[in-house]
Each structure stands twice: as structure tokens, then as C-alpha cells.
Amino acid sequence: MVDVKGSAKTGMTVTVLYFAALRERIGRETQELAIPPEGLVVSALLARLGAADARAASALAEEPRLRVAVNHALCAMDDLVRPGDEVAVFPPMTGG
Incomplete structure (x- = not known):
């Protein structure tokens, strides 16, 4: 990998x-x-993903509106992500 x-x-x-x-x-x-072994906050993780791939950068540019879950629990952009975690990223959601 x-x-x-x-x-x-x-x-x-x-x-x-x-x-x-x-x-x-x-x-x-x-x-x-x-x-890093000490982890990253969610916003830094998203920035790192975007810095490595132009398509991801464009898609993740909506960061303030994205929803992120770490290990199946919704989290804030300043929550810590640690090695071994599963991070799910969802686009902005609307309802009606």
C-alpha cells in the first residue's frame, strides 16, 4: 500500500x-x-489530501460545508485523526 x-x-x-x-x-x-504518529486535525488531513491531487483539491474546496466522520462518529474540523482511524468524507447534504 x-x-x-x-x-x-x-x-x-x-x-x-x-x-x-x-x-x-x-x-x-x-x-x-x-x-504523522501524533495524528492530524481533520482540516489538515483534508488539506494534505487536496495538496496531493488536483481532483481532490477541487472536490474538497467546500471544506466548511463537508461532513466528516472519524470511526463512524461525526466530528469537527479541529478534531484529531490518529493513525489507524477510518475517515469518511461526505459532500454537503440538503434535505427537503
Whole structure:
């Protein structure tokens, strides 16, 4: 497995899952991303994903409106993501 920059997996990774329109815009359902052992806040994780891929950068530009869950629990952009976590990213949702 490799991180988004192509380096060998270090064991300090998170699994990122994309849903709905984000999955279509980015062109993948899931990816592994190497992160520091101390973790990253959600907003920094999204920035790192966008910095590595132009399609992801465009899709994730709606960061203030995105919904993110870490290990199946909705979280805030300043919550910490740790190695081994599963991060699900959802596009803005509307209801009616």
C-alpha cells in the first residue's frame, strides 16, 4: 500500500472513504494516507489530501460545508485523526 505521494506505507496511515458526489468527483472510493504518529486535525488531513491531487483539491474546496466522520462518529474540523482511524468524507447534504 502507498500513501498519496507514492511513498511506501509506514504503518502510520488512515483510511479515507469518499461518498456520493465526492467519490465521483475525486474518482475513487477509498485511499490510504500516511500521517504523522501524533495524528492530524481533520482540516489538515483534508488539506494534505487536496495538496496531493488536483481532483481532490477541487472536490474538497467546500471544506466548511463537508461532513466528516472519524470511526463512524461525526466530528469537527479541529478534531484529531490518529493513525489507524477510518475517515469518511461526505459532500454537503440538503434535505427537503
